[in-house]
Amino acid sequence: MKIHIDIVNGLAEDEVLIRCGKVDDTIRRIHEYILEQASLSSKVTFYKENQEFYFPLDEVLFFETEGEHIYAHTANDAYRIRYRLYELETLLPGSFVRAAKSTIVNTEQVYSVTRSLTSSSLVQFFNSHKQVYVSRYYYREFRRRLNERSHYEK
Numbered sequence: 622m623k624i625h626i627d628i629v630n631g632l633a634e635d636e637v638l639i640r641c642g643k644v645d646d647t648i649r650r651i652h653e654y655i656l657e658q659a660s661l662s663s664k665v666t667f668y669k670e671n672q673e674f675y676f677p678l679d680e681v682l683f684f685e686t687e688g689e690h691i692y693a694h695t696a697n698d699a700y701r702i703r704y705r706l707y708e709l710e711t712l713l714p715g716s717f718v719r720a721a722k723s724t725i726v727n728t729e730q731v732y733s734v735t736r737s738l739t740s741s742s743l744v745q746f747f748n749s750h751k752q753v754y755v756s757r758y759y760y761r762e763f764r765r766r767l768n769e770r771s772h773y774e775k
Contacts, residue, residue, distance in 0.1 A: 648697075667693055667700035674700060678714075682730045682746045683753050684709055686723035688690060696749040718766040720744065720755040726763070728770045 641648050645702050649690040681693045683766070686706060692699045704712070709725055720726040726744060734741040741754035755763045 664703070665693075665702060667702060669698070669700050678713065679727070679729060681727050682749060682751055683720070683727060684717075684725040685753065694751055696746070696751070715766070715774050716770065718763050719759050720753060720763055721759060722756070724755075726753060726755070726768045728763075731767060731770075734767070 639648060639652065656706070665678060667676065669756070676695075680695050682696060683694050683704065684702070685692055685694060689700050690711070691704060692707060693702050702709075706719075706723070706725055710719060711723065716729045717725050717727050730746045730749075731744055732747045733745045735745075736744070741756050742760060743754045744754055744755055
């Protein structure tokens with residue numbers, strides 16, 4: 622399979638074209654994934670006081686449970702959302718991974734991880750003072766997702 626990306630300045634909307642000899646399971650999965658990603662940002666609405674916000678998910682550092690509510694944290698703010706963490710796990714793209722019972726982290730925003738063998742590991746984010754902990758239970762999967770991220774960046 623060949624992959625080709627054309628960057629065209631001034632497009633009103635991104636366009637994805639799939640050329641194939643036949644539609645098999647792989648092509649179907651690619652198509653479903655693209656549709657899911659395209660519609661995902663419209664599925665998550667962020668709330669603060671009496672305002673609704675719509676911004677790309679890649680701006681979210683992490684999602685966290687606080688009492689009865691779930692908050693999406695960006696570098697400078699926190700917004701309430703109307704999903705539960707288990708629902709977010711099925712909706713969010715692969716760059717988001719569970720870090721603790723009450724936290725889902727965007728691995729694309731992770732700046733550093735301070736590992737602790739006896740307790741939770743500290744995660745810090747690019748351009749933010751915010752930090753969260755990865756529990757020992759979720760650390761292995763979190764680390765695997767971080768490694769996947771570094772392979773895609775090369």
